[in-house]
Structures are given as C-alpha cells and as structure tokens.
Amino acid sequence: MNCSERLLAACRGEPVDRPPVWLMRQAGRYLPEYRALRKGVAFLDMCRDVDRAVAVSLQPLDLVGSEAVIFFSDIFVPVSGMGVELDFQPGPVVAEPLRSLEAVEKLANPDPRDSVPYVFEILRTLRAELETRNVPLLGFAGAPFTLACYLVEGQGSRHFSTLKRMMHREPAVLRELLGRLTEMTVAYLNAQIEAGAQAVQLFDTWAGLLSPEDYREWVLPVHQRIAESLDRARAPLILYVTDGGHVVDSMIEAGPDVVSLDWRLDLADVARRAGSRVSIQGNLDPTALHAPREEIFRRVRDIAEAGQGARGHILNLGHGCHPDTPVEGVQAFTDAARALADTSAG
Numbered sequence: 324m325n326c327s328e329r330l331l332a333a334c335r336g337e338p339v340d341r342p343p344v345w346l347m348r349q350a351g352r353y354l355p356e357y358r359a360l361r362k363g364v365a366f367l368d369m370c371r372d373v374d375r376a377v378a379v380s381l382q383p384l385d386l387v388g389s390e391a392v393i394f395f396s397d398i399f400v401p402v403s404g405m406g407v408e409l410d411f412q413p414g415p416v417v418a419e420p421l422r423s424l425e426a427v428e429k430l431a432n433p434d435p436r437d438s439v440p441y442v443f444e445i446l447r448t449l450r451a452e453l454e455t456r457n458v459p460l461l462g463f464a465g466a467p468f469t470l471a472c473y474l475v476e477g478q479g480s481r482h483f484s485t486l487k488r489m490m491h492r493e494p495a496v497l498r499e500l501l502g503r504l505t506e507m508t509v510a511y512l513n514a515q516i517e518a519g520a521q522a523v524q525l526f527d528t529w530a531g532l533l534s535p536e537d538y539r540e541w542v543l544p545v546h547q548r549i550a551e552s553l554d555r556a557r558a559p560l561i562l563y564v565t566d567g568g569h570v571v572d573s574m575i576e577a578g579p580d581v582v583s584l585d586w587r588l589d590l591a592d593v594a595r596r597a598g599s600r601v602s603i604q605g606n607l608d609p610t611a612l613h614a615p616r617e618e619i620f621r622r623v624r625d626i627a628e629a630g631q632g633a634r635g636h637i638l639n640l641g642h643g644c645h646p647d648t649p650v651e652g653v654q655a656f657t658d659a660a661r662a663l664a665d666t667s668a669g
Contacts, residue, residue, distance in 0.1 A: 336635040462520030538570045542570075605638075
C-alpha cells in the first residue's frame, strides 16, 4: 500500500498492511531546518507566507520519514477573519477578550476562502506536490471550545477560570460564542477539504479541563455538529482532546472517524470500548522520543500490538513534538512504524 491508501484505509477501518505513521506538531522548533526558515519572521507572518508554509509542511516528510503531511498553520488563523485582533507573545494574546453578548454578536462570519485565502493556496500547492508521491495531506482546525477559552480569557491559562465562570454565570454568552465558532469551523474545514485536504483533525486542547458532565453539555454537541456537517466522504475526521481520558466514551459518541488518544490511556482498552464505531490514533508519550533507538522500537511494537484490536490504528504521539525533541528520536519512531511491515499480517 502507498502512504495515502494506508492512512485513509486506517481512518475508515479498512484492512491495511501495517499502521500508518505521522506526528502531531511534526513541523516545528525541534528541526534546525524549520528554525532556519522561521528566523526573523513573525509567527503569523509565517502562517501567511505560502512558500515558507509549504516548505516547512514538507520538512517532516523529507527529513524524518513521516507518512503524512499536515499543513503548517495555527488554530487561530481563521479567527482573525472574524474581526478578532490577536498576537503571539509567544502564545496567543487577544487584544479585547470577548466577555459580553454584545462583543460576541459583533463577530464577523466571512467565507474563509475570502478572509484567509492563503490557507487554501497552501493546501492546493501541497496537494499538487504530494499527489505524485502518494502521500496524504491533512488539514486541521482548533475546536470551538478551545478557541473560546482563549477568546474569553484573553490569553493562555492553566485553568481558564474566566471561561469556566462564564459557563455558570452567563451561559447564554458562551452558547452564542460556541455556536458562531462552530459555524466558522465547519466552513473552514469544508473549505480545506475542497482545497485538497484528504483527512482533517479537530484539536480540542482544553476540553479535557471539563468534567464528564460539563463535557457532555458544552462540548459533545459541538463535536457532533462538526462531525455531521463535514464532507467526510472526501476526508475522514480525527478528533483529539488533550487529557481526555475521562471523556473518551463521549469522544467516540461524537461520531468522528478516528479518536486520537494521549499516552495516559490504555490503547487496547479504548479499542475494545470503541469496537467498530471508530478507529484510534496514538499514543506514544512525546518525551519517549528521547529514549535510545531500540527502546523507541520496543515501545512502538507494544503500541501497535495494543492497537490490533481496533477498527483501525494510526501511529502517532499522544501530544505534539516538544521543541527539545531529538531529530533522531523522531526518525526512530517512523522507522519503527515501517519495521512493523515485517511482522504485520494486515
């Protein structure tokens, strides 16, 4: 099987010769080549520079052996088209946090093809480049709850207490914000699929802060709406929730094609619980990439064995690559995935 066939089959629960492999945050600061291209360029300017974004998107394919390319961007790129002023210092900082119904109702609802056209130029360019190499192209978006956390809080936070206070004191404001962000996310991901993304991942970085009850009330309906509204005949949906072990059953219920799991979860247990409903992705601890090559190979074999009971399994990390990740560790991870072909019956 080629890389595109393998990844898409794994997403849909069809037979594969071995698990495909890619890494979250695989184009980033751990690569010297990325740092060289990024030098002297502001982060958002990097996301808007088609040539640079294409180049860094391709780096993991050529340098560390990833079997899929996720386009270089940031979850906040489409939010700028809604009229939100933000900067990275180095994390996102919102100039005027959204803490009233009036502020939320002022948000624009543009067609993302018009508001962030460079995103789709990047995707079209990458798809043309990857087509002849039979390598799949992944799109992505930040989930509405995670975007709302930053938009209400104004910046990153350990607990996002302002957002959680709004849940209890001004629920109508938060529901309106989540509704608008959901519409934006659906339009943005469908436009990515139209531009050539062959699978898309929804990143909900902060939904794991919620209790199972609050997750089901505030996040599950949003995930379900997105899953129901995407053109999944053309591109499967992968759902990732950081620290989401306590809500994994609700993640499955949301109806994506794949649930992506962090390293705190027992892959075999989730595979049993998921059954034929969804495939799974994961779930090596990113810090394990500091281990010796033979240890990384052992861990990959263990993860692959745990994933054998799943409808389909994609090898990945349980979170993104850290900036201090050794390049040789990433190379060992992808090499170990390809070595599974010697023992896999498919």
